[in-house]
Structures are given as structure tokens and as C-alpha cells.
Amino acid sequence: MKVALGVCGGIAAYKAAEIVRLLQDRGVRVQVVMTRAAQEFVRPLTFAALSGEKVITGLFGAGAEEPNIDSAVEHIAVAQSIDALLVAPATADTLAKFANGLADDFLSTLFLATTAPVVVAPAMNVNMWAHEATQANIAKLKQRGVRVVEPGAGYLACGMTGPGRLASNEAIVSAALEALGATQDLAGETVLITAGPTREFVDPVRYISNRSSGKMGYALAEGALRRGAQVILVTGPVALKAPGAAEVIQVETADQMRDAVMANLKRATIAIKTAAVADYKAKQVAGEKIKRAGPMTLALEATADILAEIASVRENQVLVGFAAETQDVLANARGKLERKQLDIIVANDVSKPAIGFDSDRNAVTILTRDGGAIEVPETTKWEVAHRVLDAVVALKQRKAATIRS
Ligand SMILES: Cc1cc2nc3c(=O)[nH]c(=O)nc-3n(C[C@H](O)[C@H](O)[C@H](O)COP(=O)(O)O)c2cc1C
Numbered sequence: 001m002k003v004a005l006g007v008c009g010g011i012a013a014y015k016a017a018e019i020v021r022l023l024q025d026r027g028v029r030v031q032v033v034m035t036r037a038a039q040e041f042v043r044p045l046t047f048a049a050l051s052g053e054k055v056i057t058g059l060f061g062a063g064a065e066e067p068n069i070d071s072a073v074e075h076i077a078v079a080q081s082i083d084a085l086l087v088a089p090a091t092a093d094t095l096a097k098f099a100n101g102l103a104d105d106f107l108s109t110l111f112l113a114t115t116a117p118v119v120v121a122p123a124m125n126v127n128m129w130a131h132e133a134t135q136a137n138i139a140k141l142k143q144r145g146v147r148v149v150e151p152g153a154g155y156l157a158c159g160m161t162g163p164g165r166l167a168s169n170e171a172i173v174s175a176a177l178e179a180l181g182a183t184q185d186l187a188g189e190t191v192l193i194t195a196g197p198t199r200e201f202v203d204p205v206r207y208i209s210n211r212s213s214g215k216m217g218y219a220l221a222e223g224a225l226r227r228g229a230q231v232i233l234v235t236g237p238v239a240l241k242a243p244g245a246a247e248v249i250q251v252e253t254a255d256q257m258r259d260a261v262m263a264n265l266k267r268a269t270i271a272i273k274t275a276a277v278a279d280y281k282a283k284q285v286a287g288e289k290i291k292r293a294g295p296m297t298l299a300l301e302a303t304a305d306i307l308a309e310i311a312s313v314r315e316n317q318v319l320v321g322f323a324a325e326t327q328d329v330l331a332n333a334r335g336k337l338e339r340k341q342l343d344i345i346v347a348n349d350v351s352k353p354a355i356g357f358d359s360d361r362n363a364v365t366i367l368t369r370d371g372g373a374i375e376v377p378e379t380t381k382w383e384v385a386h387r388v389l390d391a392v393v394a395l396k397q398r399k400a401a402t403i404r405s
Helices: 011-025 044-051 074-081 092-100 106-113 126-130 132-143 169-179 215-226 254-267 306-313 329-339 381-404
Strands: 002-007 029-034 084-090 118-122 152-155 161-165 190-195 200-203 206-208 230-235 247-250 270-273 280-282 300-302 318-325 344-349 361-368 373-380
Touching: 002 011, 002 106, 011 029, 011 044, 011 084, 011 169, 029 044, 029 074, 029 106, 074 106, 084 092, 084 106, 084 169, 092 106, 092 118, 092 132, 118 132, 118 169, 126 132, 126 161, 190 215, 190 254, 200 280, 206 280, 215 230, 215 270, 215 381, 230 254, 254 270, 254 306, 270 306, 270 381, 306 318, 318 329, 318 381, 329 344, 329 361, 344 381, 361 381, 373 381
Parallel strands: 002 029, 002 084, 084 118, 190 230, 190 270, 230 247, 270 318, 318 344
Antiparallel strands: 152 161, 200 206, 280 300, 344 361, 361 373
């Protein structure tokens, strides 16, 4: 998901730096577009460093630099590539341009050229905000479907007190997420997610592990964050970047994963276990590297059954497990759901090479304790994550309805 963040020339321009961070924490890519006046307040370098993307500062390329053919119609390319346009802070000037269809700089041209939803967060002097012209522009924009994050009242940098102050960054980000279609149906929930493989050591340099990449768990973490939840991500070693807003607990072995899960379970309202925890570990871990000396037998013992332990101590948490199977997928998954007293189990057939371990795609069946089965045909793990979260939300709603009746 990608948002273009338009930054205009007002005192509050510096606050946009944090908005970049907050959006990125929720897994959103940010393309910053600065007006000429905005660059008087904050240097583009700040946004380039934060966003990790080139900052757009003008319609015709910077200074003497010749625009090449690729960048010549950049406003159209950006307009087509974004999922939302957020303008924060939005000045009286830029709002007037938007309302009247002027297109004399990159941001106002982008506004006309994009069909993505638009969110504006105005910030200005009290009288500028109250002025009939500004209010008429705001009314016109609202009428055309532009979402307005209303400014708050308070002490303004101009020394006056009243409405005109940029809304809180949290309110702005949440409006942008809503525009992106991300409902906030997990607001108030704390989701504990386990992800990735574990490593069971044989000696100081060798371990037994599995092919889990952690992609499913990380997609769930990102999805839950975007839907407003707090996320605790207990992760085995993977080559993925965790979403910035998640509380991340790195573990290596099944025992460490168990300890981390049990220590944090009380804080969670939803627990989703995607980690491929080893079923066996070495009975004895050699203190020194084992030397080659003919055939050897490795004695293994079962690791802690984390799901069973959660089931035995859980309070009201919704408990979701994953079943990676290679045969009799649905029957095995349903059996695991009953045995481990899960609310939901996500069954996936990891014998198919295009889906499952280390793939960006997956096809699953979401089974619920009350007998429901939702088929999710092959799609991205991101999409699968949202279908799983949909099932969790639906289950919570059913539970709440039962309690009420
Ligand atoms: C110090 C200073 C602070 C300003 N603060 C604001 C502001 O908060 N809101 C606003 O609408 N205009 C503010 N302005 C006026 C804008 O910078 C001016 O209207 C400019 O043309 C806006 O250009 P832009 O909309 O392309 O960014 C300020 C100007 C100065 C010199």
C-alpha cells in the first residue's frame, strides 16, 4: 500500500516527519511531495531519509537538472501508483487550489490527476481558517468526497488561540488508514503472534530447524496493526523486517518461544500461532562441536506443546492455530482444532510447491470451532492474513452477541 504525503508551507510542516514514521510503522509506503513553500520550513532531506524514497519537490525537476522522459510525467505515474493522497499540513493556499482545480505545482496537479481517495489535514491561523473563502473551499472539497481531518483548537504558533491547529498525528494517520480501506475493527485488541521457525541445537554450531520463512506471521502482524490492534510478535530467526509498531520478541528455540508466549499471554486478547515450532529437540546438547566419527544416533525428545499450554491457562483469548499438513489436510486440521481447543485453525497444504513454506502465496481453509469452513483460494499471504483476521473479528462478534442474548 502506498500513500503520497503532500506537505505544504506552514509551521506544522515539521509534524509531517512523524506522520511518515507512523504510516511506515503500519506497513504503508510513503511518497513525500513537498510544495515550494514547505521547503522553506523543512529540508527535503529530512523526508528522504525518513521515507527511504526520493522526495518530489517540483513539477519540472530541480533547478538546472534536465528531466528525463521517465520523470517528465511523474505526476501521472505517482497519481496512478498511490492508494491514497494525504495532505498534512494542508495550507489555506493549497486547499484553495484543490477546491478550484488549479494545477500549478506537483501537489495540485497530483490532486487532479489521481483517482485515489484524498485526505486533507488543514492547519492555519484562526482567522485564515474561519475566513469565508477557506470555509467555502472546505465545504466544496467535502462535497466532492475529500475527507477533512478537522483542525483542533488551541494555542497557535502565530500567537492566537482558537481552531486552526493541525489535528493529532494519530487522528491523521487513522483517517489515512481508513481511506486506504483499512477498517479499525481490531482497535482495542492486543494480538500475540508467533512466527517463523525455531532452532533446536545439537551442539554449539548445529541445529535442527525447518523451512518456515515467517512470512505468514509477519503479514498477520502488519494486517492486525493496520486494523488498529497492538501487536506482540514473538519471532524465530527470519530474514524479514518486522513492522515498526509491533513489540518484537526475538527467540531461537522452542523453549524460548514457549517462555515468551506464556509471559505475554495475559496481555493478549487474541493469540495467533503461525510459528513452525520444532516438535523435537536433542535430548542432550553437546557442549563442544561434535566431531565426525562414523555413524551416529541422535536421541530426541518432544518439545513443549505451546498450544496445549495456552489452552490450559487461557482466559478469554481467541486462540488461532495453523496446521501445515501434507496429507488429509482438512481432517488432520479439524482433529488438531478439537485436541488443542482452538477457536480457529488455518489449514494449509504445504506439499504444494507454489504455496506454503517460503512462498509469498498461500491457499488455506479456515476452520472454526462451531463447524464453519471458509475456503481461501490461492492468493497472497497478505490477503490470507486479512481473511484470517476477518474470521477472528466475526468470531468475536458472535461471542459478544451470545453474551448479550
Ligand atoms: C512563518 C509562516 C508561517 C505560515 N504558516 C501557515 C500555516 O500554518 N497555514 C497556512 O495555510 N499558511 C501558512 N503560511 C502561508 C503559506 O506559507 C503561504 O500561503 C504559501 O503560499 C503556501 O504555499 P503552499 O500551499 O504551496 O504550501 C505561513 C507563512 C509563513 C511565512
